[in-house]
Amino acid sequence: MRDTDLIIQWQDGSGDSVEIGYLNPNGQQCCGHCGVQGTDHGQHAYKTECTICGYVYGTSGSDMFERRCPECQKGAAGIKYWKTLNR
Numbered sequence: 001m002r003d004t005d006l007i008i009q010w011q012d013g014s015g016d017s018v019e020i021g022y023l024n025p026n027g028q029q030c031c032g033h034c035g036v037q038g039t040d041h042g043q044h045a046y047k048t049e050c051t052i053c054g055y056v057y058g059t060s061g062s063d064m065f066e067r068r069c070p071e072c073q074k075g076a077a078g079i080k081y082w083k084t085l086n087r
Contacts, residue, residue, distance in 0.1 A: 008034050008082075010047065017065040018046060026053045026060070027073075028067045036081055038062070045081040055083075 009034030012019045022030040029051050033044035038060030048059040048067060055071035059077025068075030 006085075007079045010034060013044060013046065013061050015061075018044075022064065024065055024067060025052065026066070026068045026073060028064070029067060030059075030064055031056075033061070033081065034083060036083060039079055045079050047081045048078070 006030050010020060011034065012032060012076055016022065017024065018030055018056055020030060020032040025048060029049045031049055032048035033046045036044070036045040038045040040060045040062045043061040045058045046064060047056065048064070050063050050069035050072060053069060053072040055069055058081030059067050059080060
């Protein structure tokens with residue numbers, strides 16, 4: 001199996017605003033997490049997609065409910081939400 005063949009399993013969080021498919025009032029959609037720690041204590045980093053411009057970035061779970069897109073809404077920069085394979 002090649003690295004590009006690995007399947008990422010996205011997971012819901014434990015609250016309403018971090019369930020896969022949640023859309024916040026600013027048009028930011030939660031796409032789930034893959035176990036990467038977020039920037040806040042006890043939080044995961046979630047893959048987030050802007051439904052306005054399509055930009056994809058990472059958000060700490062505690063910020064999802066109020067997050068704005070860094071690309072089209074002048075929101076804070078995204079965080080790393082993916083895992084890196086060690087060789």
